[in-house]
Amino acid sequence: METKVFDKLSKFLLPIASKLNNNRYLKALRDAFLLALPLTIFGSIAVVLTNLPFLEKMMSTDHLDTFRSAFGIASQATMGIMSVFVVFGIGYYLSKHYKVEAIFGGAIALTSFFLLTPFFLTPEGGDPIQNVIPIDRLGAKGMFLGMMVGFLSTEMYRSIVQKNITIKMPAGVPPTVARSFSALIPVIITLSVFLGVNIVVTQVFQTNMHDVIYNVVQAPLVGLGSGIVPTLIAIFLIQILWFFGLHGQIIINSVMDPIWNTLSIENLNTYTETGEVPHIISKQFIEVYTVGMGGTGMTLAVIAAIILFMKSKQMKQVAKLGLGPGIFNVNEPIIFGLPVVMNPLILVPWIIAPMIVTLVTYLAMSMGLVPPPTSVAIPWTVPVIVNGILATNSIAGGLMQLVNFLIVLIIWFPFLKLIDRMNLEKEQQKDKENQKVS
Amino acid sequence: MKKILLACSSGMSTSLLVTKMLEYAKSVGDEVEIWAVGQDEAKKEMEKADVVLIGPQMRFLQEELQTEAQKYDIKVDVIDMAAYGMADGKKAYDQALRLMGNR
Numbered sequence: 001m002e003t004k005v006f007d008k009l010s011k012f013l014l015p016i017a018s019k020l021n022n023n024r025y026l027k028a029l030r031d032a033f034l035l036a037l038p039l040t041i042f043g044s045i046a047v048v049l050t051n052l053p054f055l056e057k058m059m060s061t062d063h064l065d066t067f068r069s070a071f072g073i074a075s076q077a078t079m080g081i082m083s084v085f086v087v088f089g090i091g092y093y094l095s096k097h098y099k100v101e102a103i104f105g106g107a108i109a110l111t112s113f114f115l116l117t118p119f120f121l122t123p124e125g126g127d128p129i130q131n132v133i134p135i136d137r138l139g140a141k142g143m144f145l146g147m148m149v150g151f152l153s154t155e156m157y158r159s160i161v162q163k164n165i166t167i168k169m170p171a172g173v174p175p176t177v178a179r180s181f182s183a184l185i186p187v188i189i190t191l192s193v194f195l196g197v198n199i200v201v202t203q204v205f206q207t208n209m210h211d212v213i214y215n216v217v218q219a220p221l222v223g224l225g226s227g228i229v230p231t232l233i234a235i236f237l238i239q240i241l242w243f244f245g246l247h248g249q250i251i252i253n254s255v256m257d258p259i260w261n262t263l264s265i266e267n268l269n270t271y272t273e274t275g276e277v278p279h280i281i282s283k284q285f286i287e288v289y290t291v292g293m294g295g296t297g298m299t300l301a302v303i304a305a306i307i308l309f310m311k312s313k314q315m316k317q318v319a320k321l322g323l324g325p326g327i328f329n330v331n332e333p334i335i336f337g338l339p340v341v342m343n344p345l346i347l348v349p350w351i352i353a354p355m356i357v358t359l360v361t362y363l364a365m366s367m368g369l370v371p372p373p374t375s376v377a378i379p380w381t382v383p384v385i386v387n388g389i390l391a392t393n394s395i396a397g398g399l400m401q402l403v404n405f406l407i408v409l410i411i412w413f414p415f416l417k418l419i420d421r422m423n424l425e426k427e428q429q430k431d432k433e434n435q436k437v438s
Numbered sequence: 439m440k441k442i443l444l445a446c447s448s449g450m451s452t453s454l455l456v457t458k459m460l461e462y463a464k465s466v467g468d469e470v471e472i473w474a475v476g477q478d479e480a481k482k483e484m485e486k487a488d489v490v491l492i493g494p495q496m497r498f499l500q501e502e503l504q505t506e507a508q509k510y511d512i513k514v515d516v517i518d519m520a521a522y523g524m525a526d527g528k529k530a531y532d533q534a535l536r537l538m539g540n541r
Contacts, residue, residue, distance in 0.1 A: 022502055
């Protein structure tokens with residue numbers, strides 16, 4: 001009975017998963033964030049180093065300030081201007097998908113983005129300073145505009161290229177030269193459109209596209225995404241997808257990442273300036289506090305429960321197999337071996353435990369018991385406790401994970417015990433049969 | 439030389455199975471090359487492979503990869519869930535051999 005229902009649901013989810021995973025825009029976006037990731041990790045290392053808790057005791061305030069400002073450029077040049085990499089990445093990967101000259105796609109997307117960016121800064125109560133780009137426009141604040149411009153400019157560029165309105169060169173002209181000319185018409189048309197938009201918006205409406213998109217699209221969406229309820233919904237969907245054996249994060253994160261990453265950059269920029277963290281929910285909250293304890297569903301606690309308290313051979317074997325990868329947050333052995341997939345006995349703890357842990361962590365952070373993640377980027381394969389301490393720059397961040405570990409263990413325990421007993425009965429029966437045969 | 443390509447989201451969890459499959463192939467004396475990649479590299483890498491196996495959590499890739507694999511006349515299949523979970527090298531290797539046929 002149950003398997004029939006699950007099979008049907010699985011058949012229903014498969015095409016949705018496929019569509020989301022293979023959607024060209026979401027794919028380009030995912031790749032663009034992946035392009036920015038190593039750069040943000042580099043910047044994060046600098047932030048972690050300059051904010052080590054014992055530095056304040058070792059150095060005088062003057063020295064510490066000098067040290068921080070010397071290293072500060074490392075995060076400003078990476079996370080501080082992350083929209084630049086995302087815009088370029090979208091242009092590059094989307095062009096690549098359409099099989100048009102990808103590097104031009106990236107450059108056009110970036111230039112289109114700059115065409116809409118104010119090249120002046122108005123200090124509070126002062127006159128505008130000309131010929132500077134306010135850095136926050138290239139970081140968190142410009143993220144959504146950047147993504148939109150990336151997609152739109154690339155779509156324009158590639159459709160003009162594919163219509164073949166290009167300058168044809170006579171044979172014998174070196175291919176690179178020919179390419180640079182053939183890129184000319186699509187480039188000029190695309191950039192003219194964005195220049196035109198900027199002229200209308202700045203001259204007629206006396207504003208700029210950055211402020212329009214920030215206020216109309218980004219601020220409301222990101223504000224919504226920083227709440228606990230949408231976060232719990234996202235966790236719920238990820239767990240459900242994995243329950244059907246589908247990679248939940250690949251599917252859900254491709255939708256949520258723009259929001260979570262924007263929250264992260266806002267966090268990190270505020271943190272490096274003031275030491276405060278404005279948002280609890282961020283990309284790192286999700287990675288460290290919902291996945292970073294053995295993988296999706298925080299299954300390191302499940303492995304511990306099996307090793308410590310369960311007796312059946314089958315479970316022990318799965319736990320032994322899952323322990324090594326589990327330490328580094330890879331848990332396919334548990335998901336497919338225990339198995340979690342389509343296992344009605346596991347559905348409840350599988351979905352409930354991460355949601356409760358997320359809620360408890362969120363509450364602990366909003367009450368100030370544990371500092372929220374500063375949003376330094378940490379590779380998702382960094383083991384539990386270490387990632388919690390690094391993420392929050394506090395021992396409390398690691399202790400929080402110990403509490404979460406116990407929560408997961410307690411929620412799972414009765415269900416594991418039930419499966420253990422069923423497995424034991426089966427194993428004993430098999431043993432008896434084997435004895436009879438021999 | 440049998441060449442088997444495994445693919446999942448980032449090539450991490452399938453790399454677990456690679457070790458086990460290699461161990462098994464060695465124990466039966468087969469000469470093989472088995473490697474794991476993420477979904478984005480899979481299309482490029484399959485050129486060098488005789489067969490492609492996908493981690494079950496990425497099984498929604500099958501159709502797309504199979505279309506690409508037709509160019510090289512190779513088969514793409516999803517690794518059996520139980521074999522994947524238990525990192526059963528023998529079962530996964532046998533599955534690969536069956537798909538390869540007489541290559």
